[in-house]
Each structure stands twice: as C-alpha cells, then as structure tokens.
Amino acid sequence: MSLLSIQNLSVSIGQYAVLHDVSLKVPQGGVFVLLGRNGAGKTTTLRAIMGLWQPSPGSIRFDGEDITSLHTSDIAKRGIAYVPENMGIFGGLTVAENMVLATANGTYDPQRLDWVYGLLPALKTFWDKPAGALSGGQKQMLSVARAIIEPRKLILVDEPTKGLAPSIIDAMAEGFREISAETTILLVEQNFAFARSLGRDMGVIEDGQIVHTGTMEAFAADAALQDRLLSLSAEGAA
Amino acid sequence: MSDLFGKLGGIYLLPVALALIAFVLIGAPSSWLTLTVAGLAMGMLIFLMASGLSLVFGLMDVLNFGHSAFVSFGAFVAASTLAALSGWLGAPSILLNIAALVLALAAAIAAGLLAGWLFERIIIKPVYHDHLRQILITMGALIVAEQLILATWGGTPTNVPRPAFLEGSIIIGDAAVEIYRLFALVLGAVVYLGLYLLLNRTRIGLLIRAGVENREMVESLGFKIDRLFIGVFMLGSGLAALGGAMWAGYVTLITPALGAEMLVIVFIVVIIGGLGSIQGTLLGALIVGLSANYVGFLAPKLALASNMILMMIILLWRPNGLAPAAKGH
Structure with missing residues (x-):
C-alpha cells in the first residue's frame, strides 16, 4: 500500500509548466529516492506535496486522504515534515528556538530529544547558539533534527548533501538510515552514491515528467539505464 | 577596535554618541537637557507609530503606505474623546484626569x-x-x-486638550522639561518593553520572528501564518493609533493631513532601523528624534533636510539599516 500517491500532477509557475502529468507512488517505510538533473522538477514535486505550489491539475493522496487542496500547515499537521534545499533555518533564532517551533505544543518529549541527540550529537553542543552562526553542515543537521523532533509519517528531504563535506555526508547517511526505520523518507538527490546507499525504491524525473520508477537495486545494477537517464555512469561507479 | 565597539553596545550606543556630540556643540547644559528629553520623547512617539509598520513590512512583505492613516485616525478619535471628557480633563481630581486619558488612548487603540x-x-x-x-x-x-477624516472632523485644525496633570514642566537646574514629554518617554519605553517580551518570551513572538525570516517554513512546520498576519497587522495599526493619539497631545493641534505628514518620517525610521526589527525601529526612532531636535536648534535651516541626510549616511554605512531582522535561510 502506498503512503503517498501522486496522480497526473501538473504544476505551472507563472507561464512555465514545470511538472507535466507526474504520477508516483511512495510505499510505506524506507527511503524512496527521486533522482534527476538540475531543473528537472524534483524540488517542485516536493513543494507541490507540501502545498507550496498548487497543482493544476492533479491529485495528491497521503495516508488515504486527498491532500491536494489542503493548506501547507494542514498538510504538515497530517504528519509530513519538510527539509528544504535551503534548509529553512531561522537564522535569527537559537537552535533551541528552531527546535521548539517544530513541536506541536512547544514542549519536547525528553526521550525523543535524547534519540535526536544520539543521531546528531553535534546538535547538543550548539543548542543555545543563534542558528544563523552555524556552519552549512550544522544547519543541515538542525533542519533534519527539526523534522524528526516529533514522530512523522513522511519526511520530504531536498538535496541534503549539497555543499557538504564527505565526512558529514557519511554521518548524514547513517542518520537517515536510522530515521527510515521508523519514518518513510522521500529523498530528492543528485548525489547518486549517497542516494544509492539509502534508497530502496526510486524514480527518475526529467523535464518535469517521471521517466522511470523501480527498485534502487535494479537501477544501480543497470549502468546503461543510469547513463541514459542521468548521464551518471562515471559518478555512479565512484 | 570593532570588538571594543561591539562590547560597549555597538550600534545601540549611537543615540548616546549623538547626545554627547550635541552636548559639546550646544554648550549650555540646560538647553541640551531640554532638547535631549524632547528628542527622546519625539523618538518614542515615532517608535509607537513606526514599530507596527516595521513588523508588517518584515513579516508580511507588505509595503503599506496607508499605515499613517491609522496615526491620523488614532489622533482624531483621541481628540474627540478628550473633547467629550473635557470636564474630567480640567477637574482637580487626578483620577478623573487619568481616566480621561486612559479612555482616550483606549478609544484610539480600539479604533x-x-x-x-x-x-x-x-x-x-x-x-x-x-x-x-x-x-x-x-x-x-x-x-x-x-x-473620510476631513468629512468627519472638518478641515479646520482641531485643538487637542491635554489632561491637567500632564500640563506644565519640571524644572531641573536651569532646564524646563515638559511633563507630557516625560510621560511620552515612559509610555514609549513601556510599550517597547511589552513588545520585547511579546516577541522574545512568548510562543506567538517566536512565530512572528520566525515568520519575518521565512514564512513558508513556518507554514511547513504546521502554523497558519495568515492568522499571524491579521494579528500583527492589527497590533501594528493599534500601536500606530496609540502613537497618533500621543502625537496629537504632543503637538496639540492636528489636521487631516497629519497622516501624510508623518508618513515620510515613519518610513525613514523603519528603513534606518532595519526592516522587521523592533530594536532597530526603536534605535532609528531615537536617532531621528534626537537629531531633529539638535539640528533644529543648532542649524534651523537644515532641520527639514536632516532626516534625509541622516538616512543617506546610515544607508551608505549599512545598506540594510542599523539592526535588520535576519531574513531568508
């Protein structure tokens, strides 16, 4: 059974049609990776799911409910968290204040917070610092921590490895692996090595259309397919 | 050097530096004290009018050139309320004086x-x-x-009576300090403190500060920012009306053009202070209030241009204003 089902979704931004007739099913559990080149429509897909772009036409069902026309805040309340490409950190607020805003009633479950600290230990050390003063990697950790401070059903993650050092990417992959044991993750990524290490199911988007779906295992094994869809054979082998 | 400047209070020392420079230039301590209190009081009143605009600008990304209509509206509603309670204003009972003032300010805020x-x-x-x-x-x-104000209150300047307990001056040495100005100073400080606590010690304040930076993300965390927008807009208009009511008592004669007259100065303060920042707005308002009074005394011919010159200097130094709210990512 699909946790998230997108049917014939089209999105236009101004005069430009960005997504055309996108259909996608994200199964419950694990990491679903959406791959694609720059400008293919990956971020627009995530923003449409969050209600930040309105589809015209198309429908999005989540956990059995049609969320197509819901307000972004109501979609979030259904249990979907969003880690945007720009991280969406509130730089003028402290890390603690950023975290408290991600809770439904302004209080943390101490056990949950300990679990988050366990996944992202650095978070504890810069807890009272202004979030704007953090490094790129620390901001990314905070953005992820905000998404998991309370149990969610689905986390949308947009290119979390962009601009990060390899050591941080490895730590992040470990974190996502553990998070995906309890929460479904829809990961948008260009770093194929990172995506391959995490993904169970996957799709490829090109020019605003889904051109391939399947298992990551099959896709990773087919260099010709990778080359045709992503021109990634060299990177994929890395 | 910049570290020392920062440790001493950084840009928040600017009003103090301005006052010290003026002290040297003016020479006479009594004149300096009178001008300084007048400048601070004027600054606090401008702060009341401008703080809402800054928040609305920062949170809602709305360029509201109609903001000063609330200033006018508050001024005329307060003037009418005070006129209707003229018996209480002149009464020897200070309680009746205070009641008249509180009702006038409350009516302005409600309006x-x-x-x-x-x-x-x-x-x-x-x-x-x-x-x-x-x-x-x-x-x-x-x-x-x-x-609408012209049609309701007429075009002739409206006299604004003051409660008896706010009339007169306190003599400090050779300086006469108007009681009304001291009251304006205290009221402005109380409102600033209230806003500071609201923004920094409450969950609503946290949401407003977050919303100023990134509205989409606040919604993505499950909050309806539209409701915040309405609340902040009403807060801003209520504060502008309060500022207008107090300004009416400050100048004691108002016309329907009051809002348009205040529009430029309110925008200058918001731009100087930095968008979306209450601290920045207070800082900008105090600097504008002080410099207007000092320049008016030292070089009257420059008085009209002083605010524009001040804005140009500050924007050349800090293009985003003195203390803008963090914005973006």
Missing part, C-alpha cells in the same frame, strides 16, 4: 485595531505578493482615509 482589521481584509489581502499594487492601493487608501 486602530478595528481599522487595521478592515484594512487588512479589504485592502491588503487581495494584493499580497504584489508590491506595485500594494503601493498603489495603500496610497489610495491613505487619500481616502484623509478624506
């Missing part, structure tokens, strides 16, 4: 809140995300508001 709600729902809501239309429609709304 500002109501006008703000109507303004946001009818004028602003259809033009979110469209700056050009915002400018056009809010400028138009300011003209309509002026005409």
Whole structure:
C-alpha cells in the first residue's frame, strides 16, 4: 500500500509548466529516492506535496486522504515534515528556538530529544547558539533534527548533501538510515552514491515528467539505464 | 577596535554618541537637557507609530503606505474623546484626569485595531505578493482615509486638550522639561518593553520572528501564518493609533493631513532601523528624534533636510539599516 500517491500532477509557475502529468507512488517505510538533473522538477514535486505550489491539475493522496487542496500547515499537521534545499533555518533564532517551533505544543518529549541527540550529537553542543552562526553542515543537521523532533509519517528531504563535506555526508547517511526505520523518507538527490546507499525504491524525473520508477537495486545494477537517464555512469561507479 | 565597539553596545550606543556630540556643540547644559528629553520623547512617539509598520513590512512583505492613516485616525478619535471628557480633563481630581486619558488612548487603540482589521481584509489581502499594487492601493487608501477624516472632523485644525496633570514642566537646574514629554518617554519605553517580551518570551513572538525570516517554513512546520498576519497587522495599526493619539497631545493641534505628514518620517525610521526589527525601529526612532531636535536648534535651516541626510549616511554605512531582522535561510 502506498503512503503517498501522486496522480497526473501538473504544476505551472507563472507561464512555465514545470511538472507535466507526474504520477508516483511512495510505499510505506524506507527511503524512496527521486533522482534527476538540475531543473528537472524534483524540488517542485516536493513543494507541490507540501502545498507550496498548487497543482493544476492533479491529485495528491497521503495516508488515504486527498491532500491536494489542503493548506501547507494542514498538510504538515497530517504528519509530513519538510527539509528544504535551503534548509529553512531561522537564522535569527537559537537552535533551541528552531527546535521548539517544530513541536506541536512547544514542549519536547525528553526521550525523543535524547534519540535526536544520539543521531546528531553535534546538535547538543550548539543548542543555545543563534542558528544563523552555524556552519552549512550544522544547519543541515538542525533542519533534519527539526523534522524528526516529533514522530512523522513522511519526511520530504531536498538535496541534503549539497555543499557538504564527505565526512558529514557519511554521518548524514547513517542518520537517515536510522530515521527510515521508523519514518518513510522521500529523498530528492543528485548525489547518486549517497542516494544509492539509502534508497530502496526510486524514480527518475526529467523535464518535469517521471521517466522511470523501480527498485534502487535494479537501477544501480543497470549502468546503461543510469547513463541514459542521468548521464551518471562515471559518478555512479565512484 | 570593532570588538571594543561591539562590547560597549555597538550600534545601540549611537543615540548616546549623538547626545554627547550635541552636548559639546550646544554648550549650555540646560538647553541640551531640554532638547535631549524632547528628542527622546519625539523618538518614542515615532517608535509607537513606526514599530507596527516595521513588523508588517518584515513579516508580511507588505509595503503599506496607508499605515499613517491609522496615526491620523488614532489622533482624531483621541481628540474627540478628550473633547467629550473635557470636564474630567480640567477637574482637580487626578483620577478623573487619568481616566480621561486612559479612555482616550483606549478609544484610539480600539479604533486602530478595528481599522487595521478592515484594512487588512479589504485592502491588503487581495494584493499580497504584489508590491506595485500594494503601493498603489495603500496610497489610495491613505487619500481616502484623509478624506473620510476631513468629512468627519472638518478641515479646520482641531485643538487637542491635554489632561491637567500632564500640563506644565519640571524644572531641573536651569532646564524646563515638559511633563507630557516625560510621560511620552515612559509610555514609549513601556510599550517597547511589552513588545520585547511579546516577541522574545512568548510562543506567538517566536512565530512572528520566525515568520519575518521565512514564512513558508513556518507554514511547513504546521502554523497558519495568515492568522499571524491579521494579528500583527492589527497590533501594528493599534500601536500606530496609540502613537497618533500621543502625537496629537504632543503637538496639540492636528489636521487631516497629519497622516501624510508623518508618513515620510515613519518610513525613514523603519528603513534606518532595519526592516522587521523592533530594536532597530526603536534605535532609528531615537536617532531621528534626537537629531531633529539638535539640528533644529543648532542649524534651523537644515532641520527639514536632516532626516534625509541622516538616512543617506546610515544607508551608505549599512545598506540594510542599523539592526535588520535576519531574513531568508
């Protein structure tokens, strides 16, 4: 059974049609990776799911409910968290204040917070610092921590490895692996090595259309397919 | 050097530096004290008028050129209330004096809140995300508001009576300090403290500060920012009306053009202070208030141009204003 089902979704931004007739099913559990080149429509897909772009036409069902026309805040309340490409950190607020805003009633479950600290230990050390003063990697950790401070059903993650050092990417992959044991993750990524290490199911988007779906295992094994869809054979082998 | 400047208070020392420079230039301590209190009081009143605009600008990305209509509206509602309670104003009982003042200010705030709600729902809501239309429609709304005030209160200047307990001056040495100005100073400080606590010690304040930085992300965390918008807009219009009411008592004679006259100075303060920042707005307002009084005394011919010159200097130094709210990622 699909946790998230997108049917014939089209999105236009101004005069430009960005997504055309996108259909996608994200199964419950694990990491679903959406791959694609720059400008293919990956971020627009995530923003449409969050209600930040309105589809015209198309429908999005989540956990059995049609969320197509819901307000972004109501979609979030259904249990979907969003880690945007720009991280969406509130730089003028402290890390603690950023975290408290991600809770439904302004209080943390101490056990949950300990679990988050366990996944992202650095978070504890810069807890009272202004979030704007953090490094790129620390901001990314905070953005992820905000998404998991309370149990969610689905986390949308947009290119979390962009601009990060390899050591941080490895730590992040470990974190996502553990998070995906309890929460479904829809990961948008260009770093194929990172995506391959995490993904169970996957799709490829090109020019605003889904051109391939399947298992990551099959896709990773087919260099010709990778080359045709992503021109990634060299990177994929890395 | 910059570390030392930062440790001493950084840009928040600017009003103090301005006052010290003026002390040297003016020479006479009594004149300096009178001008300084007048400048601080004027700054606090401008802060009341401008703080809402700054928040609305920062949180809602709305260029509301009609903001000063709330200033006018508050001034005239307070003037009418005070006129209706003229018996209480002149009464020997200080309690009746205070009651008249409180009722006048409360009426102005209530009128500002109501006008703000109507303004946001009818004028602003259809033009979110469209700056050009915002400018056009809010400028138009300011003209309509002026005409409504003209039709209601007439074109002749309206006298604003003051409660007896705020009349007169306190003599400190050779300096005469108006009691009304001291009251304006204290009221402005109390409102600033209240806003500071609201923004920094409450969850609503946290949401407002977060919303100023990144509205989409606040919504993605499950909060309806539209409700915040209305609340902040009403808060801003209520504060502007309070500022207008206090300003009316400060100048004691008002005309329907009051809002348009205050528009430029309010925008200068918001731009100097930095968008979306209450601290920045207070800082900008105090600097504008002090410099207007000092320049008016030292070089009267420069008085009209002083605010513009001040804004140009500050923007050349800090293009985003003195203490803008963090914005973006």
